[in-house]
Amino acid sequence: MxxxxxxxxxxxxxxxxxLGGLELYMLRCARYFNAHGVIARGxxxxxxxxxxxxxxxxxxxxxxxxxxKIIDTxxxxxxxxxxxxxxxxxxxxxxxxxxxxKIVQTRHMHMTRFKDDFYHRFLYRHVDGMIGVTRLVxxxxxxxxxxxxxPKVFASYIGVETPPVLAAPERLNxxxxxxxxxxxxxxxxxxxxxxxxxxxVLEAVECLRQRGHAAKALVVGSAMDAGYEKKLQERFGDAxxxxxxxxxxxxxxxxxxxxxxxxxxTFGLVLVEAMRAGVCVLGxxxxxxxxxxxxxxxxxxxxxxxxxxxxxxxxxxxxxEGLRVALARQGQERAKERFDETTQFEEVRAALExxxx
Numbered sequence: 001m002x003x004x005x006x007x008x009x010x011x012x013x014x015x016x017x018x019l020g021g022l023e024l025y026m027l028r029c030a031r032y033f034n035a036h037g038v039i040a041r042g043x044x045x046x047x048x049x050x051x052x053x054x055x056x057x058x059x060x061x062x063x064x065x066x067x068x069k070i071i072d073t074x075x076x077x078x079x080x081x082x083x084x085x086x087x088x089x090x091x092x093x094x095x096x097x098x099x100x101x102k103i104v105q106t107r108h109m110h111m112t113r114f115k116d117d118f119y120h121r122f123l124y125r126h127v128d129g130m131i132g133v134t135r136l137v138x139x140x141x142x143x144x145x146x147x148x149x150x151p152k153v154f155a156s157y158i159g160v161e162t163p164p165v166l167a168a169p170e171r172l173n174x175x176x177x178x179x180x181x182x183x184x185x186x187x188x189x190x191x192x193x194x195x196x197x198x199x200x201v202l203e204a205v206e207c208l209r210q211r212g213h214a215a216k217a218l219v220v221g222s223a224m225d226a227g228y229e230k231k232l233q234e235r236f237g238d239a240x241x242x243x244x245x246x247x248x249x250x251x252x253x254x255x256x257x258x259x260x261x262x263x264x265x266t267f268g269l270v271l272v273e274a275m276r277a278g279v280c281v282l283g284x285x286x287x288x289x290x291x292x293x294x295x296x297x298x299x300x301x302x303x304x305x306x307x308x309x310x311x312x313x314x315x316x317x318x319x320x321e322g323l324r325v326a327l328a329r330q331g332q333e334r335a336k337e338r339f340d341e342t343t344q345f346e347e348v349r350a351a352l353e354x355x356x357x
Contacts, residue, residue: 008356010035011076011101013090015061016083019044020191021269022108025158026082030054032345036074038067067093071101078352081105091126102355104129105151106348109266110287111140124149128355131156131348133267134288154351157291159344160272160335163249174247174254178240183216184208184318187255187279189248189270190262192223192232197261197284200307202236207311209238213318218255220245252277257317257324260289263304268292271299275335280328282313292339298331 012035014026027048030037037056039045049056059066071079071093079101081090090103107130115124124145131154132138138155145151166174175181188201198219208215217236222244223229233241245251252258258274260283267288271281275298283289285301293299300317303309317324 007077008353009075009077010080010352011038011071011074011078012036012080012082013038013067013086014045014082015040015043015059015086015089017043017061021158021267022082024048025106025108025269027054028341029080029082029345029348030056032341033349035080036070036076038070062089064089064092064096068096071097071099075099076101077356078102078104080348080352082108084109087123087127091123094126102128102352104131104352104355106131106133106156107137107141108133110137110264111144114144114146116146121146121149124151127151129154129351131351133158134291136287136291137266152355154347156344156347156351157339158267158269158272159339159341160269160276161341162336163253163273163277165278166250166253170250171254174250178218178242178251178254180216180218180240180254181214183214185216185218185255185257186314187218187220187252187258187274188261189220189252189258189273190260191221192219192229193225194228195263196221197263197305198232200261200305200310201259202232202239203307204311204314205239206236207307208314208318211315213315215314215318216240218242218251220248220251249273249277252279255279257282257314259310259314260284261305261310265289272335272339275299275328275331276339278328278332280317280324281331282310282317293331294334297327298334299327 012026012030016023023045040061041058057070129152130141138153141153186205190196202217205215205217217239220242252274257280260268260271265287271283271292274281281299283293284304286304295301300313302313
Protein backbone atom coordinates (compact mmCIF):
# COMPACT_ATOMS: atom_id res chain seq x y z
CA MET A 1 0.00 0.00 0.00
CA UNK A 2 1.25 3.48 -0.82
CA UNK A 3 1.70 5.79 2.15
CA UNK A 4 2.19 9.44 3.11
CA UNK A 5 5.20 8.34 5.15
CA UNK A 6 7.13 5.12 4.81
CA UNK A 7 5.95 3.67 8.12
CA UNK A 8 2.40 5.11 8.28
CA UNK A 9 -0.25 3.53 6.07
CA UNK A 10 -3.37 5.65 5.51
CA UNK A 11 -6.82 4.86 4.20
CA UNK A 12 -8.91 7.86 3.14
CA UNK A 13 -12.57 7.00 3.79
CA UNK A 14 -15.66 8.74 2.42
CA UNK A 15 -18.81 6.74 1.65
CA UNK A 16 -20.95 9.78 0.84
CA UNK A 17 -22.98 9.44 -2.37
CA UNK A 18 -22.72 13.16 -3.12
CA LEU A 19 -20.07 15.23 -4.86
CA GLY A 20 -19.29 18.47 -3.08
CA GLY A 21 -16.45 20.17 -1.27
CA LEU A 22 -16.20 17.46 1.41
CA GLU A 23 -15.99 14.61 -1.08
CA LEU A 24 -13.52 16.38 -3.36
CA TYR A 25 -11.37 17.23 -0.35
CA MET A 26 -11.13 13.52 0.46
CA LEU A 27 -9.98 12.95 -3.14
CA ARG A 28 -7.33 15.63 -2.76
CA CYS A 29 -6.11 14.02 0.48
CA ALA A 30 -5.79 10.64 -1.24
CA ARG A 31 -3.87 12.27 -4.07
CA TYR A 32 -1.56 14.33 -1.87
CA PHE A 33 -0.79 11.54 0.64
CA ASN A 34 -0.58 8.95 -2.12
CA ALA A 35 -3.05 6.92 -0.07
CA HIS A 36 -5.74 4.39 -0.94
CA GLY A 37 -9.31 5.68 -0.96
CA VAL A 38 -12.41 3.83 0.22
CA ILE A 39 -15.64 5.02 -1.43
CA ALA A 40 -19.20 3.75 -1.79
CA ARG A 41 -20.37 1.73 -4.74
CA GLY A 42 -22.02 4.13 -7.16
CA UNK A 43 -20.23 7.11 -5.60
CA UNK A 44 -19.71 10.07 -7.88
CA UNK A 45 -16.12 10.07 -6.65
CA UNK A 46 -15.49 6.83 -8.51
CA UNK A 47 -14.97 8.44 -11.90
CA UNK A 48 -12.44 10.86 -10.41
CA UNK A 49 -10.39 8.09 -8.79
CA UNK A 50 -10.51 6.10 -12.00
CA UNK A 51 -9.63 9.03 -14.24
CA UNK A 52 -6.56 9.83 -12.13
CA UNK A 53 -5.76 6.14 -11.66
CA UNK A 54 -5.68 6.50 -7.90
CA UNK A 55 -5.82 3.33 -5.83
CA UNK A 56 -9.28 2.87 -4.33
CA UNK A 57 -11.80 0.34 -3.06
CA UNK A 58 -15.59 0.36 -3.43
CA UNK A 59 -17.86 -1.06 -0.73
CA UNK A 60 -21.45 -0.85 0.46
CA UNK A 61 -22.17 2.25 2.53
CA UNK A 62 -23.11 0.21 5.62
CA UNK A 63 -20.69 -2.69 5.38
CA UNK A 64 -18.11 -2.65 8.20
CA UNK A 65 -17.03 -6.20 7.33
CA UNK A 66 -15.86 -5.15 3.87
CA UNK A 67 -14.01 -2.17 5.33
CA UNK A 68 -12.38 -4.35 8.00
CA LYS A 69 -11.10 -6.67 5.26
CA ILE A 70 -9.60 -3.71 3.37
CA ILE A 71 -7.99 -2.45 6.58
CA ASP A 72 -6.25 -5.77 7.12
CA THR A 73 -5.33 -6.31 3.48
CA UNK A 74 -3.74 -2.85 3.31
CA UNK A 75 -2.34 -3.10 6.86
CA UNK A 76 -3.73 0.39 7.47
CA UNK A 77 -2.38 2.34 10.42
CA UNK A 78 -4.80 5.27 10.10
CA UNK A 79 -8.37 5.67 8.85
CA UNK A 80 -8.87 9.30 7.82
CA UNK A 81 -12.65 9.83 7.82
CA UNK A 82 -14.51 12.78 6.31
CA UNK A 83 -18.26 12.14 6.37
CA UNK A 84 -19.80 12.13 9.85
CA UNK A 85 -22.35 9.49 8.82
CA UNK A 86 -19.47 7.06 8.22
CA UNK A 87 -18.30 7.07 11.84
CA UNK A 88 -20.32 4.08 13.04
CA UNK A 89 -19.22 1.90 10.10
CA UNK A 90 -15.59 2.97 10.56
CA UNK A 91 -15.56 2.27 14.30
CA UNK A 92 -17.15 -1.15 13.82
CA UNK A 93 -14.67 -1.96 11.04
CA UNK A 94 -11.78 -1.03 13.33
CA UNK A 95 -13.09 -3.37 16.04
CA UNK A 96 -13.63 -6.18 13.51
CA UNK A 97 -10.18 -5.80 12.01
CA UNK A 98 -6.97 -7.44 13.15
CA UNK A 99 -5.00 -4.28 12.40
CA UNK A 100 -6.90 -1.98 14.82
CA UNK A 101 -5.87 1.28 13.12
CA LYS A 102 -6.14 4.78 14.54
CA ILE A 103 -9.23 6.75 13.52
CA VAL A 104 -8.99 10.45 12.68
CA GLN A 105 -11.99 12.44 11.54
CA THR A 106 -11.73 15.74 9.70
CA ARG A 107 -14.83 17.53 10.94
CA HIS A 108 -16.31 19.53 8.05
CA MET A 109 -19.62 20.41 9.72
CA HIS A 110 -20.66 22.37 12.77
CA MET A 111 -21.34 20.44 15.97
CA THR A 112 -24.46 21.82 17.64
CA ARG A 113 -25.38 19.52 20.53
CA PHE A 114 -23.86 17.52 23.36
CA LYS A 115 -22.56 14.06 22.46
CA ASP A 116 -22.89 12.53 25.91
CA ASP A 117 -25.32 9.71 25.14
CA PHE A 118 -24.26 6.06 25.14
CA TYR A 119 -24.02 5.83 21.33
CA HIS A 120 -21.71 8.83 20.92
CA ARG A 121 -19.61 7.90 23.94
CA PHE A 122 -19.09 4.49 22.38
CA LEU A 123 -18.03 6.03 19.04
CA TYR A 124 -15.67 8.67 20.42
CA ARG A 125 -14.04 6.17 22.77
CA HIS A 126 -12.61 4.53 19.63
CA VAL A 127 -11.68 7.72 17.78
CA ASP A 128 -8.14 8.98 18.26
CA GLY A 129 -8.19 12.42 16.69
CA MET A 130 -10.46 15.09 15.23
CA ILE A 131 -9.35 17.84 12.87
CA GLY A 132 -11.60 20.91 12.88
CA VAL A 133 -11.61 22.91 9.64
CA THR A 134 -12.03 26.16 11.62
CA ARG A 135 -11.27 27.38 15.13
CA LEU A 136 -15.03 27.51 15.77
CA VAL A 137 -15.43 23.82 14.90
CA UNK A 138 -12.59 22.96 17.28
CA UNK A 139 -14.29 24.96 20.05
CA UNK A 140 -17.54 23.10 19.36
CA UNK A 141 -15.80 19.72 19.61
CA UNK A 142 -14.28 20.69 22.96
CA UNK A 143 -17.64 22.02 24.18
CA UNK A 144 -19.91 19.15 23.10
CA UNK A 145 -17.78 15.98 23.31
CA UNK A 146 -17.30 14.82 26.94
CA UNK A 147 -13.70 15.17 28.05
CA UNK A 148 -13.56 11.54 29.18
CA UNK A 149 -14.02 10.29 25.59
CA UNK A 150 -12.86 13.31 23.61
CA PRO A 151 -10.24 12.53 20.92
CA LYS A 152 -7.20 14.77 20.52
CA VAL A 153 -8.29 17.93 18.69
CA PHE A 154 -6.31 19.59 15.89
CA ALA A 155 -7.14 22.71 13.87
CA SER A 156 -6.36 23.03 10.17
CA TYR A 157 -8.02 25.23 7.57
CA ILE A 158 -8.67 23.68 4.17
CA GLY A 159 -6.10 24.99 1.71
CA VAL A 160 -6.24 25.74 -2.01
CA GLU A 161 -3.49 25.50 -4.60
CA THR A 162 -2.54 28.53 -6.67
CA PRO A 163 -4.86 28.53 -9.70
CA PRO A 164 -3.63 29.12 -13.25
CA VAL A 165 -4.21 32.73 -14.30
CA LEU A 166 -6.68 33.16 -17.12
CA ALA A 167 -5.36 35.29 -19.98
CA ALA A 168 -7.44 38.28 -21.12
CA PRO A 169 -8.55 36.65 -24.41
CA GLU A 170 -9.67 33.55 -22.51
CA ARG A 171 -11.69 35.68 -20.11
CA LEU A 172 -13.34 37.43 -23.04
CA ASN A 173 -14.17 34.10 -24.70
CA UNK A 174 -15.71 32.74 -21.51
CA UNK A 175 -17.81 35.87 -21.02
CA UNK A 176 -19.08 35.48 -24.56
CA UNK A 177 -19.73 31.76 -24.09
CA UNK A 178 -21.89 32.49 -21.03
CA UNK A 179 -23.52 35.59 -22.56
CA UNK A 180 -22.21 37.89 -19.83
CA UNK A 181 -21.38 40.81 -22.14
CA UNK A 182 -20.03 43.89 -20.39
CA UNK A 183 -22.15 43.41 -17.26
CA UNK A 184 -20.87 43.58 -13.70
CA UNK A 185 -20.86 39.84 -12.94
CA UNK A 186 -21.70 38.47 -9.51
CA UNK A 187 -20.79 34.79 -9.24
CA UNK A 188 -22.21 32.20 -6.88
CA UNK A 189 -20.75 28.69 -6.89
CA UNK A 190 -22.08 25.55 -5.24
CA UNK A 191 -24.99 23.14 -5.14
CA UNK A 192 -28.28 24.85 -5.94
CA UNK A 193 -30.52 24.53 -2.89
CA UNK A 194 -32.29 27.00 -0.55
CA UNK A 195 -29.66 26.80 2.20
CA UNK A 196 -26.91 27.91 -0.22
CA UNK A 197 -28.61 31.28 -0.69
CA UNK A 198 -28.79 31.56 -4.47
CA UNK A 199 -32.17 33.28 -4.14
CA UNK A 200 -30.69 36.00 -1.91
CA VAL A 201 -27.88 36.69 -4.39
CA LEU A 202 -30.27 36.80 -7.34
CA GLU A 203 -32.56 39.21 -5.49
CA ALA A 204 -29.60 41.43 -4.59
CA VAL A 205 -28.44 41.54 -8.21
CA GLU A 206 -31.99 42.41 -9.24
CA CYS A 207 -31.81 45.35 -6.80
CA LEU A 208 -28.66 46.55 -8.57
CA ARG A 209 -30.43 46.47 -11.92
CA GLN A 210 -33.35 48.40 -10.47
CA ARG A 211 -30.84 51.08 -9.51
CA GLY A 212 -29.76 51.30 -13.15
CA HIS A 213 -26.63 49.14 -12.98
CA ALA A 214 -25.79 46.63 -15.72
CA ALA A 215 -25.38 43.67 -13.37
CA LYS A 216 -25.76 39.97 -14.01
CA ALA A 217 -25.61 36.89 -11.79
CA LEU A 218 -23.69 33.78 -12.84
CA VAL A 219 -24.93 30.67 -10.99
CA VAL A 220 -22.62 27.65 -11.25
CA GLY A 221 -23.47 24.31 -9.68
CA SER A 222 -25.71 21.30 -9.96
CA ALA A 223 -29.27 21.38 -8.63
CA MET A 224 -30.26 19.19 -5.70
CA ASP A 225 -33.87 19.77 -6.76
CA ALA A 226 -34.53 20.44 -10.45
CA GLY A 227 -37.89 21.97 -9.57
CA TYR A 228 -36.29 24.54 -7.28
CA GLU A 229 -33.73 25.48 -9.93
CA LYS A 230 -36.51 25.89 -12.51
CA LYS A 231 -38.39 28.25 -10.22
CA LEU A 232 -35.27 30.38 -9.82
CA GLN A 233 -34.71 30.42 -13.58
CA GLU A 234 -38.28 31.48 -14.22
CA ARG A 235 -38.21 34.20 -11.57
CA PHE A 236 -34.78 35.58 -12.47
CA GLY A 237 -34.72 35.42 -16.24
CA ASP A 238 -31.67 37.68 -16.62
CA ALA A 239 -29.42 35.38 -14.57
CA UNK A 240 -27.11 32.86 -16.22
CA UNK A 241 -27.33 29.29 -14.91
CA UNK A 242 -24.19 27.43 -15.93
CA UNK A 243 -24.87 24.06 -14.29
CA UNK A 244 -22.07 21.87 -12.96
CA UNK A 245 -18.63 22.83 -14.28
CA UNK A 246 -15.07 21.55 -14.06
CA UNK A 247 -13.85 25.06 -14.89
CA UNK A 248 -14.72 26.71 -11.59
CA UNK A 249 -11.44 28.62 -11.21
CA UNK A 250 -11.69 29.99 -14.75
CA UNK A 251 -15.32 30.99 -14.31
CA UNK A 252 -14.49 32.75 -11.05
CA UNK A 253 -11.97 34.87 -12.94
CA UNK A 254 -14.63 36.21 -15.32
CA UNK A 255 -16.62 37.45 -12.29
CA UNK A 256 -16.21 40.91 -10.79
CA UNK A 257 -16.97 39.43 -7.39
CA UNK A 258 -17.92 36.07 -5.88
CA UNK A 259 -20.53 35.68 -3.14
CA UNK A 260 -20.95 32.91 -0.59
CA UNK A 261 -24.47 33.33 0.76
CA UNK A 262 -24.95 30.15 2.79
CA UNK A 263 -26.78 30.86 6.03
CA UNK A 264 -24.55 28.66 8.21
CA UNK A 265 -21.36 27.79 6.35
CA THR A 266 -18.86 25.69 8.31
CA PHE A 267 -15.84 26.82 6.30
CA GLY A 268 -16.36 28.41 2.88
CA LEU A 269 -13.90 26.88 0.42
CA VAL A 270 -15.49 28.84 -2.45
CA LEU A 271 -14.31 32.07 -0.84
CA VAL A 272 -10.73 30.83 -0.54
CA GLU A 273 -10.73 29.61 -4.15
CA ALA A 274 -11.95 33.01 -5.38
CA MET A 275 -9.47 34.89 -3.20
CA ARG A 276 -6.57 32.82 -4.51
CA ALA A 277 -7.79 33.60 -8.03
CA GLY A 278 -7.61 37.34 -7.25
CA VAL A 279 -11.37 37.97 -7.19
CA CYS A 280 -13.18 40.21 -4.72
CA VAL A 281 -15.32 38.17 -2.28
CA LEU A 282 -18.38 38.72 -0.11
CA GLY A 283 -19.53 36.21 2.50
CA UNK A 284 -22.23 35.68 5.10
CA UNK A 285 -21.28 37.07 8.50
CA UNK A 286 -21.53 33.65 10.13
CA UNK A 287 -19.35 30.59 10.74
CA UNK A 288 -16.33 29.97 8.52
CA UNK A 289 -16.49 33.17 6.40
CA UNK A 290 -15.79 35.20 9.56
CA UNK A 291 -12.44 33.40 9.90
CA UNK A 292 -11.65 33.73 6.20
CA UNK A 293 -12.57 37.37 5.50
CA UNK A 294 -11.27 40.39 7.37
CA UNK A 295 -14.29 42.61 6.82
CA UNK A 296 -13.41 45.70 4.82
CA UNK A 297 -9.84 44.52 4.29
CA UNK A 298 -9.82 41.23 2.36
CA UNK A 299 -13.51 41.13 1.48
CA UNK A 300 -16.92 42.14 2.80
CA UNK A 301 -19.30 40.40 5.17
CA UNK A 302 -23.08 40.80 5.03
CA UNK A 303 -25.93 39.68 7.25
CA UNK A 304 -26.91 36.09 6.40
CA UNK A 305 -29.91 35.74 4.08
CA UNK A 306 -30.39 39.53 4.05
CA UNK A 307 -31.03 40.69 0.48
CA UNK A 308 -30.93 44.39 1.31
CA UNK A 309 -27.61 44.22 3.13
CA UNK A 310 -26.02 42.14 0.39
CA UNK A 311 -27.32 44.57 -2.27
CA UNK A 312 -25.72 47.48 -0.39
CA UNK A 313 -22.38 45.67 -0.15
CA UNK A 314 -22.50 44.73 -3.83
CA UNK A 315 -23.24 48.35 -4.72
CA UNK A 316 -20.11 49.41 -2.80
CA UNK A 317 -17.76 47.22 -4.86
CA UNK A 318 -19.63 47.93 -8.10
CA UNK A 319 -19.49 51.70 -7.76
CA UNK A 320 -15.97 51.88 -6.30
CA GLU A 321 -13.54 50.00 -8.52
CA GLY A 322 -10.60 51.05 -6.35
CA LEU A 323 -12.19 49.42 -3.32
CA ARG A 324 -12.96 46.27 -5.29
CA VAL A 325 -9.39 45.98 -6.57
CA ALA A 326 -7.95 46.60 -3.09
CA LEU A 327 -10.19 43.97 -1.49
CA ALA A 328 -9.25 41.47 -4.20
CA ARG A 329 -5.53 42.14 -3.76
CA GLN A 330 -5.63 41.87 0.02
CA GLY A 331 -7.81 38.77 -0.22
CA GLN A 332 -5.33 37.10 -2.53
CA GLU A 333 -2.46 37.84 -0.15
CA ARG A 334 -4.42 36.57 2.85
CA ALA A 335 -5.40 33.35 1.07
CA LYS A 336 -1.82 32.75 -0.01
CA GLU A 337 -0.58 33.23 3.54
CA ARG A 338 -3.28 31.39 5.51
CA PHE A 339 -4.99 28.97 3.13
CA ASP A 340 -2.20 27.37 1.13
CA GLU A 341 -2.87 23.76 0.11
CA THR A 342 0.62 22.40 0.75
CA THR A 343 0.84 24.03 4.19
CA GLN A 344 -2.54 22.64 5.18
CA PHE A 345 -1.86 19.11 3.98
CA GLU A 346 1.42 19.08 5.87
CA GLU A 347 -0.48 20.06 9.03
CA VAL A 348 -2.83 17.13 8.48
CA ARG A 349 0.09 14.81 7.75
CA ALA A 350 1.73 15.83 11.02
CA ALA A 351 -1.51 15.21 12.96
CA LEU A 352 -1.99 11.74 11.44
CA GLU A 353 1.61 10.76 12.06
CA UNK A 354 1.62 12.12 15.62
CA UNK A 355 -1.17 9.76 16.58
CA UNK A 356 0.78 6.78 15.22
CA UNK A 357 3.86 7.38 17.34
